[in-house]
Amino acid sequence: MLHLQVASPTLALLSLLLLLVALGSDHWLLLKENQVVMHSGLWKLCMNLGCLIPLNVPDLINASRACLILAVIAGLLSCLALLASFFCSHLGSVSLTLVSAVGSFSAGLCATVAMAMFTSQSTKTIMITSPQVSFGWSFYVGWAACPLSLLASVVTHCSQGSSSR
Numbered sequence: 422m423l424h425l426q427v428a429s430p431t432l433a434l435l436s437l438l439l440l441l442v443a444l445g446s447d448h449w450l451l452l453k454e455n456q457v458v459m460h461s462g463l464w465k466l467c468m469n470l471g472c473l474i475p476l477n478v479p480d481l482i483n484a485s486r487a488c489l490i491l492a493v494i495a496g497l498l499s500c501l502a503l504l505a506s507f508f509c510s511h512l513g514s515v516s517l518t519l520v521s522a523v524g525s526f527s528a529g530l531c532a533t534v535a536m537a538m539f540t541s542q543s544t545k546t547i548m549i550t551s552p553q554v555s556f557g558w559s560f561y562v563g564w565a566a567c568p569l570s571l572l573a574s575v576v577t578h579c580s581q582g583s584s585s586r
Contacts, residue, residue, distance in 0.1 A: 425580035429518075430503045432573035433525055436566050437496035440532060443563035444489050447472065450543060451557045462559055463489065463539070481542035488535035489563070492528045496570060499524030503577065518581035522574045529570030536563050 447462030458469060463486050465472045499521045506517035539560070547554050 425576055429521070429573060429577040429580045430500070432569060432576055433496065433500050433503055433521065436525070436528065436569040436573050437493070437500050439562050439566035439569060440489065440493050440496050440528065443559050443566060444493055446559040446562070448557035448559040449539070449563075450547065450554055450560070452551065452554050454553045460557055479542050481538045485535045485539040485542070488531045488538065492531035492535060492566075492570070495524045495531060496528035499528060499573070499577075516581060518577055522577040522581065525570050525574035525577055529567055529574060532563065532570060533567045536560075536567060539563075 444463065447465050447467055448460045449462045450460065452459040456469075460467050463482065465474045467473075502517045502521040502524060505512070506521065510517060512520070543554075543556070
């Protein structure tokens with residue numbers, strides 16, 4: 422089915438883009454109190470005057486970083502396999518669409534674990550002690566990438582089944 426063969430690379434590329442935006446942006450948490458506006462991400466903390474990179478971060482934040490980097494790598498593998506599948510269907514005895522489906526699934530799983538760990542760390546330490554802190558747009562972009570990667574995996578797997586018939 423042609424629409425599945427168009428939808429799978431579109432979903433895979435979109436989920437990879439969302440993962441990259443979430444990983445690189447610094448609007449995961451927001452603090453607005455009086456005239457002070459602060460925002461932070463996985464890598465840096467920014468205030469009105471500038472940004473700094475914290476030296477000590479909780480272990481769950483480091484684990485979130487690692488899982489999100491793994492998700493980006495798996496998403497990149499998925500996209501590369503899908504793009505290569507337009508030129509040849511197999512690499513040796515392995516179907517490139519199957520590699521892409523597994524890559525998208527792995528990206529979605531790693532991203533979900535990363536987002537869950539970040540949410541757990543944020544709600545248990547920061548948000549309980551400071552009610553002025555809220556989640557920012559980067560956080561929601563990260564969560565949006567999770568089901569999108571899993572959906573890309575399902576669509577890619579279904580397109581493999583429909584193209585082999």
